[in-house]
Amino acid sequence: MHIVVVTKATPDTGAKITVENGVPTWKEAMVINPWDEYSVTEAVVLKEEHKAKVTIMAVGPAEHDDALKQGLAIGCDEAIRVWDEALVGHDSLQYARALAAAIKKLGDVTLVIFGKEFADSGSNQHIYQTARLLGFQVLGSVSKLISLDFGAGTIKVERSVEQGKQTVSSKLPAVLGVLKDITEPRYPSFIGIRKAAKAQIPVWGLSDLGIEAGTPKATILSYSEPPKREGEVEFIEGESPREIAEKLAEKLLEEKVL
Amino acid sequence: MDFALTEEHKMIRQMVRDFAMKEVYPTIKEWDRRQEMNPEILPRMAELGILGINIPVRYGGQGMDYISLALACEELERVDTTLRVIMSVHMGLNSMALFQWGTEEQKQRFLVPQARGEKYAAFCLTEPNAGSDVAALQATARREGDVYILNGEKMWISLATKAHHFLVIAKTDPHADPPHHGMTAFIVTSDMRGVKTGDIHGKLGVRAGSTGWVVMENVEVPLENRLGEEGEGFYIAMSALDNGRYTVAAGATGLIRACLEDSIKYCHERSTFGKPIAKHQLVQQKIAYMQQWYDAAFLLVMRAGWMKNAGLRNTRETSMAKWYATDMSVQAALEAVQIHGAYGFSDEYDVERYLRNSKGAVIYEGTSEIHQLMQAGYALGLREDRPLRCELPAYDPEYWQAEASEIAVGD
Ligand SMILES: Cc1cc2nc3c(=O)[nH]c(=O)nc-3n(C[C@H](O)[C@H](O)[C@H](O)COP(=O)(O)OP(=O)(O)OC[C@H]3O[C@@H](n4cnc5c(N)ncnc54)[C@H](O)[C@@H]3O)c2cc1C
Numbered sequence: 001m002h003i004v005v006v007t008k009a010t011p012d013t014g015a016k017i018t019v020e021n022g023v024p025t026w027k028e029a030m031v032i033n034p035w036d037e038y039s040v041t042e043a044v045v046l047k048e049e050h051k052a053k054v055t056i057m058a059v060g061p062a063e064h065d066d067a068l069k070q071g072l073a074i075g076c077d078e079a080i081r082v083w084d085e086a087l088v089g090h091d092s093l094q095y096a097r098a099l100a101a102a103i104k105k106l107g108d109v110t111l112v113i114f115g116k117e118f119a120d121s122g123s124n125q126h127i128y129q130t131a132r133l134l135g136f137q138v139l140g141s142v143s144k145l146i147s148l149d150f151g152a153g154t155i156k157v158e159r160s161v162e163q164g165k166q167t168v169s170s171k172l173p174a175v176l177g178v179l180k181d182i183t184e185p186r187y188p189s190f191i192g193i194r195k196a197a198k199a200q201i202p203v204w205g206l207s208d209l210g211i212e213a214g215t216p217k218a219t220i221l222s223y224s225e226p227p228k229r230e231g232e233v234e235f236i237e238g239e240s241p242r243e244i245a246e247k248l249a250e251k252l253l254e255e256k257v258l
Numbered sequence: 259m260d261f262a263l264t265e266e267h268k269m270i271r272q273m274v275r276d277f278a279m280k281e282v283y284p285t286i287k288e289w290d291r292r293q294e295m296n297p298e299i300l301p302r303m304a305e306l307g308i309l310g311i312n313i314p315v316r317y318g319g320q321g322m323d324y325i326s327l328a329l330a331c332e333e334l335e336r337v338d339t340t341l342r343v344i345m346s347v348h349m350g351l352n353s354m355a356l357f358q359w360g361t362e363e364q365k366q367r368f369l370v371p372q373a374r375g376e377k378y379a380a381f382c383l384t385e386p387n388a389g390s391d392v393a394a395l396q397a398t399a400r401r402e403g404d405v406y407i408l409n410g411e412k413m414w415i416s417l418a419t420k421a422h423h424f425l426v427i428a429k430t431d432p433h434a435d436p437p438h439h440g441m442t443a444f445i446v447t448s449d450m451r452g453v454k455t456g457d458i459h460g461k462l463g464v465r466a467g468s469t470g471w472v473v474m475e476n477v478e479v480p481l482e483n484r485l486g487e488e489g490e491g492f493y494i495a496m497s498a499l500d501n502g503r504y505t506v507a508a509g510a511t512g513l514i515r516a517c518l519e520d521s522i523k524y525c526h527e528r529s530t531f532g533k534p535i536a537k538h539q540l541v542q543q544k545i546a547y548m549q550q551w552y553d554a555a556f557l558l559v560m561r562a563g564w565m566k567n568a569g570l571r572n573t574r575e576t577s578m579a580k581w582y583a584t585d586m587s588v589q590a591a592l593e594a595v596q597i598h599g600a601y602g603f604s605d606e607y608d609v610e611r612y613l614r615n616s617k618g619a620v621i622y623e624g625t626s627e628i629h630q631l632m633q634a635g636y637a638l639g640l641r642e643d644r645p646l647r648c649e650l651p652a653y654d655p656e657y658w659q660a661e662a663s664e665i666a667v668g669d
Contacts, residue, residue, distance in 0.1 A: 069265075069269070070269075073269055187273045187277055188273050189306075189307060190311065190322055191321075193266055193269040193273065194266060194321070194322075194659065196265075196269065197264065197265040197266040197269060
């Protein structure tokens with residue numbers, strides 16, 4: 001019973017990002033990808049329920065160690081970072097190849113959990129690519145884990161889809177992409193913090209994984225800042241909260257917001 | 259010399275910051291207006307281990323050091339003073355005193371549940387007629403066989419209506435000369451017959467917290483609940499204040515930071531005379547001072563914490579940190595309101611709450627005047643600290659972090 005949860009460090013969602021000479025820059029610290037607060041917590045909850053082992057992984061340079069340590073502090077058992085200079089400028093398929101190889105190297109993993117997407121790049125294709133490379137079933141947009149039976153090799157989840165809540169059962173091994181509804185994120189515990197602060201996170205390079213980097217099929221050419229949004233402020237006043245709410249609703253309908 | 263925080267310290271700071279920002283900040287104005295404590299706060303702080311942060315694991319705590327306690331206090335007061343007040347009384351004034359002075363049996367009975375957050379703790383020194391003049395207190399404890407009978411009224415007690423355990427200072431010898439030799443410390447529990455409590459409303463600040471009174475009428479307190487020896491109460495109270503004041507000082511740095519951060523944000527947003535007010539030199543001066551106060555207060559607190567970790571007596575250094583940090587938090591709050599102009603005068607912004615909350619800390623745990631007298635006393639050679647029968651143990655990570663089951667028999 002070995003679960004892998006995948007994370008990365010992303011700029012704080014409150015960070016002021018500017019683009020200088022085609023390179024995005026910000027001053028604020030990196031944080032664990034906000035979506036992963038949910039997936040990591042869910043992995044730790046499953047660990048407690050099933051006496052499973054949880055390994056947290058990231059693919060990338062040392063700046064991702066803080067996200068891995070956050071995972072350890074929340075309760076993951078081990079952390080592994082996958083990185084190799086040959087991966088600089090990688091695309092999502094190269095990312096998925098490296099990640100899948102690392103998961104295979106662990107040998108006994110039957111469940112891999114991702115947060116919905118990476119908050120900085122807005123991408124989630126790596127989830128599907130990793131599942132495909134591993135040959136695992138993939139279940140995206142998971143809002144609830146209904147049951148998990150490592151012995152029988154089955155999992156039942158609820159997915160949030162356009163049509164409503166969809167209940168799906170699947171065979172393990174599986175890859176999950178989870179939404180915020182899955183659980184309430186936990187803070188690190190003091191004991192977890194102590195463990196994380198002491199942890200030396202191993203770095204697995206491509207030679208450890210026995211794979212080649214390959215060449216990216218897609219390349220990022222440049223970044224530019226989005227055009228500044230012009231906002232207008234209008235105060236809606238009235239005698240009572242009800243009157244104000246009515247005026248606001250009218251206005252929202254008028255502007256076709258609703 | 260090493261000014262760096264460890265990775266552990268930084269993660270603790272972040273964890274407490276996240277808790278306070280996500281779970282307390284969004285509704286703090288509501289609770290402050292209602293003059294009530296959000297009932298979820300104490301259980302959540304217990305659950306997260308904050309209520310036992312620096313108590314050894316073997317006594318139900320989290321095994322972190324004294325610096326971690328200060329960092330937690332700073333983050334808590336960054337959001338609201340009432341959160342830090344909890345730490346001052348539950349941890350600084352009560353739990354740490356039990357850890358320092360308690361017998362093994364008392365630690366098991368009282369400290370363990372407090373560190374786990376199953377019981378909340380308070381500290382009862384002040385009375386209607388005795389604040390700064392501690393020796394004037396009137397509460398009495400009369401020994402009758404294996405019990406003491408306690409009578410008296412304690413006033414301005416933080417967590418009065420929330421706490422299960424009170425560390426009470428009373429006079430076992432009302433005629434002692436000097437009077438402070440006649441004081442003894444007791445652990446009184448809220449379920450004892452004759453204990454009544456209530457909250458005070460209409461306070462200037464810390465409105466989202468509990469501050470109240472504790473009345474004791476012929477309360478029978480068993481001998482096992484006496485902390486330390488008869489006549490040691492004054493020393494126990496003063497050593498407890500060395501720890502309480504440390505948390506107050508750390509919290510006040512958080513309040514200065516709150517003033518600074520909010521002022522920086524506002525002075526970029528507000529424009530007068532065609533430019534953001536951040537561009538006016540007189541506004542800049544206020545920001546520069548706030549930064550200076552923060553830096554100096556933080557360093558004073560860290561020095562006191564470093565001394566505690568090292569097991570060095572720190573009464574003077576802690577008093578200095580408390581005096582400076584709290585005085586400057588009042589100054590910072592005044593300047594923050596000023597920078598916010600009329601908006602700072604309304605509760606639309608947080609700075610008016612900072613100002614109201616800042617004023618308490620220059621009164622409790624030694625008024626600023628008392629700290630001035632102490633500092634002058636040390637400087638002039640009129641005052642010196644004698645060793646205590648029980649000193650606060652130096653921080654030893656191995657001892658602090660060992661599980662009870664890992665402790666060797668006979669340890
Ligand atoms: C919000 C809040 C929470 C509190 N929580 C607790 C608690 O949990 N437990 C507890 O025991 N107490 C608590 N207190 C009480 C607090 O510790 C006392 O208020 C404080 O010690 C001052 O005592 P006092 O109010 O009686 O003022 P007084 O001692 O009457 O002082 C009045 C004024 O005279 C000044 N003064 C007094 N003596 C001298 C002197 N020798 N030289 C110069 N100036 C002097 C003082 O500085 C002050 O300005 C709390 C108070 C507040 C406001």
